[in-house]
Amino acid sequence: MSVLVLPLLVPLSTAVLCLVVAQPRVQRTLGLLGALALLASALALLLEVHRRGIQAVQIGNWPAPFGITFVADHLSALMVFASSVVALAVALYALAEPDPPRERLGYHPLSYFLLFGVNGAFLTGDIFNMYVWFEVLLLSSFVLMVLGNGRAQLAGGVKYFAVSLFSSVLFLVAVGLLYGSTGALNLADLATRVGELPLGLQNALAMLFLTAFGLKAAVFPFFFWLPASYPAPPVAISALFAGLLTKVGVYALLRVFTLLFTQDPAFTHGVILWVAGLTLLLGVLLALAQGELRRLLSFQLVSHIGYMLMGLGLLTPLALAGSVFYALNHMLVISALFLLAGLLDRLQGTSVLVRMGGLYRSHPGLALLFLLPAFSLAGLPPFSGFWAKFTLAAAGLEAGAYAIVGVALLVGLLTLLSMAMVFAEVFWKASPEGRSVPEGWGRLAVPVVLLAVLTLGIGLWAEPLMALSQQAARELLEPTPYIQAVLGVSR
Amino acid sequence: MNTLILRTTSSFLFTLLLLLSVFLLFRGHNEPGGGFIGALVAVGAYALYALAHGLKAARKLLPLHPLRLVGWGLLVALLSALVALFLNKPLMTGVWFSLFGVKVGTPVIFDIGVYLTVFGALLSALFGLEETARTGGQEGG
Numbered sequence: 001m002s003v004l005v006l007p008l009l010v011p012l013s014t015a016v017l018c019l020v021v022a023q024p025r026v027q028r029t030l031g032l033l034g035a036l037a038l039l040a041s042a043l044a045l046l047l048e049v050h051r052r053g054i055q056a057v058q059i060g061n062w063p064a065p066f067g068i069t070f071v072a073d074h075l076s077a078l079m080v081f082a083s084s085v086v087a088l089a090v091a092l093y094a095l096a097e098p099d100p101p102r103e104r105l106g107y108h109p110l111s112y113f114l115l116f117g118v119n120g121a122f123l124t125g126d127i128f129n130m131y132v133w134f135e136v137l138l139l140s141s142f143v144l145m146v147l148g149n150g151r152a153q154l155a156g157g158v159k160y161f162a163v164s165l166f167s168s169v170l171f172l173v174a175v176g177l178l179y180g181s182t183g184a185l186n187l188a189d190l191a192t193r194v195g196e197l198p199l200g201l202q203n204a205l206a207m208l209f210l211t212a213f214g215l216k217a218a219v220f221p222f223f224f225w226l227p228a229s230y231p232a233p234p235v236a237i238s239a240l241f242a243g244l245l246t247k248v249g250v251y252a253l254l255r256v257f258t259l260l261f262t263q264d265p266a267f268t269h270g271v272i273l274w275v276a277g278l279t280l281l282l283g284v285l286l287a288l289a290q291g292e293l294r295r296l297l298s299f300q301l302v303s304h305i306g307y308m309l310m311g312l313g314l315l316t317p318l319a320l321a322g323s324v325f326y327a328l329n330h331m332l333v334i335s336a337l338f339l340l341a342g343l344l345d346r347l348q349g350t351s352v353l354v355r356m357g358g359l360y361r362s363h364p365g366l367a368l369l370f371l372l373p374a375f376s377l378a379g380l381p382p383f384s385g386f387w388a389k390f391t392l393a394a395a396g397l398e399a400g401a402y403a404i405v406g407v408a409l410l411v412g413l414l415t416l417l418s419m420a421m422v423f424a425e426v427f428w429k430a431s432p433e434g435r436s437v438p439e440g441w442g443r444l445a446v447p448v449v450l451l452a453v454l455t456l457g458i459g460l461w462a463e464p465l466m467a468l469s470q471q472a473a474r475e476l477l478e479p480t481p482y483i484q485a486v487l488g489v490s491r
Numbered sequence: 492m493n494t495l496i497l498r499t500t501s502s503f504l505f506t507l508l509l510l511l512s513v514f515l516l517f518r519g520h521n522e523p524g525g526g527f528i529g530a531l532v533a534v535g536a537y538a539l540y541a542l543a544h545g546l547k548a549a550r551k552l553l554p555l556h557p558l559r560l561v562g563w564g565l566l567v568a569l570l571s572a573l574v575a576l577f578l579n580k581p582l583m584t585g586v587w588f589s590l591f592g593v594k595v596g597t598p599v600i601f602d603i604g605v606y607l608t609v610f611g612a613l614l615s616a617l618f619g620l621e622e623t624a625r626t627g628g629q630e631g632g
Contacts, residue, residue, distance in 0.1 A: 002581070005576075005582045009569075009573075009582075012565075012569060013569060015565075016562055016565040016566050016569055017562075017566075018562075019558070019559070019561060019562030019565065020559065020562035020563060020566055022556075022558075022559060022562075057581050057582065058581055059581055059582050059583050060581065060582075060583040060584050060585070061575075061580055061581050061584040106558075109562075
């Protein structure tokens with residue numbers, strides 16, 4: 001039995017069992033067990049891929065390229081692993097702050113269907129199936145977004161729904177054109193055929209995919225929907241979205257622009273580099289202008305997607321390794337910050353920065369806890385964010401792309417400024433009025449501590465994860481083993 | 492709708508439609524039909540009954556909440572997909588075996604799962620819509 005299907009079966013089984021039992025109390029236990037099992041299966045997959053190379057499974061035993069293929073290389077396995085860490089943190093948070101009305105409406109099964117879709121998108125080896133997995137995760141996220149029918153949730157949900165649907169249509173059109181011109185849908189099969197198409201058609205297809213995935217990944221100029229919708233749902237939902245959903249878009253871009261569209265990198269990857277630079281700059285500048293914590297973090301999330309695209313745009317081994325490392329690091333850090341925003345909201349009764357304050361005096365430990373992911377986001381040593389930015393900057397200098405390196409470093413500084421402003425507003429500033437702080441927040445801090453310790457740990461001992469990222473980058477740049485693993489050696 | 496003809500016929504049309512839905516479910520293995528279409532017909536039976544006798548009466552015909560059926564249906568489908576794993580074949584590979592002289596395959600079990608899932612999902616939508624209509628859309632779902 002292949003471990004490749006476990007990261008799909010575990011969330012699916014958890015979701016189905018949650019649907020069957022229906023009692024929130026049992027669902028919570030099931031949810032936590034599911035998250036732990038998911039982490040274990042993701043770790044097993046990562047070990048398997050690392051030891052034995054790229055793994056492929058033909059679902060239903062129909063041979064590729066006709067059947068449904070699942071493939072796990074280092075990139076897929078790492079993304080699945082990081083998303084299961086985020087899932088565990090969010091499950092711990094949901095356990096510490098139960099929300100019975102939303103649980104009765106199906107919070108637990110829906111969040112596991114979401115994880116099922118996310119892992120499916122990471123592991124699929126077929127472009128049309130990737131579309132299907134996107135739909136699985138989007139449908140779950142639509143319901144999660146408006147779960148409980150809050151006014152802000154519905155307002156954000158409509159925007160999210162409209163943009164996601166538009167991007168899905170674009171994706172489907174692009175897949176249709178690709179199938180019409182090559183007659184293939186299997187990614188490995190496509191990799192051998194796309195190169196034979198006229199260059200103009202290839203570039204047109206590439207831009208369609210860039211737009212479709214760019215909308216999902218929330219990059220310039222399509223990021224407007226994210227800060228409008230992510231702050232709306234409760235934090236246990238928005239932290240999950242922030243950690244996972246945009247990364248699925250980034251993953252799809254990484255996959256498609258290394259496996260399929262590599263014939264004219266001066267154009268395609270040049271465009272990606274421009275998109276990266278503008279996303280970085282506009283995201284962070286807009287973040288500096290925000291007065292509400294979760295909106296500010298949403299713009300930071302957008303801005304830092306630019307770093308991952310920067311590595312893809314440069315398309316060197318070191319740069320791609322930097323992108324992969326950045327994506328992994330960012331999943332942990334941004335989820336930690338979103339969970340912290342929820343915790344601070346709980347302590348202060350608001351997440352509007354001017355009305356917050358005084359927490360340094362009352363909760364110095366919490367201030368320290370905030371600084372860990374915040375510094376990691378800004379890219380200060382000794383956190384994981386430092387190595388991510390360092391690798392990308394080094395790769396950029398190596399490639400002679402001084403402009404984008406300049407932008408990347410400037411954005412790092414501005415992120416630090418933005419985080420320092422948050423720290424000053426929330427922790428240093430005197431409390432606006434004598435407000436009593438509710439007790440019993442300690443359990444909410446557990447998942448944040450877990451993620452913060454991880455980002456510090458990765459920062460201090462970056463070698464293993466960096467080696468894995470570099471291996472992922474090598475596999476992306478040299479797709480022959482991937483194609484062989486799917487189609488068989490004989491072809 | 493409160494007419495004598497509809498009320499009288501709907502009672503045994505309900506049974507007939509349910510039988511037809513099961514027939515369609517198993518016919519789908521080799522000929523047009525299948526779990527999805529079968530479930531649509533079964534929901535049609537409930538819709539007809541609800542039109543004639545009211546929603547409360549229709550709800551009473553189902554002993555559990557339709558959303559639970561979605562869960563059970565998915566569980567059945569999931570288990571049918573897992574069978575192949577225990578025989579060391581890739582996930583969802585079709586496995587056939589004989590049960591009391593009848594040839595049974597995992598695709599049929601999968602289809603039964605689809606039937607239950609679609610039935611439960613559409614029925615909860617039907618009940619939900621009726622509920623929203625009654626409360627004037629004040630509380631959704």
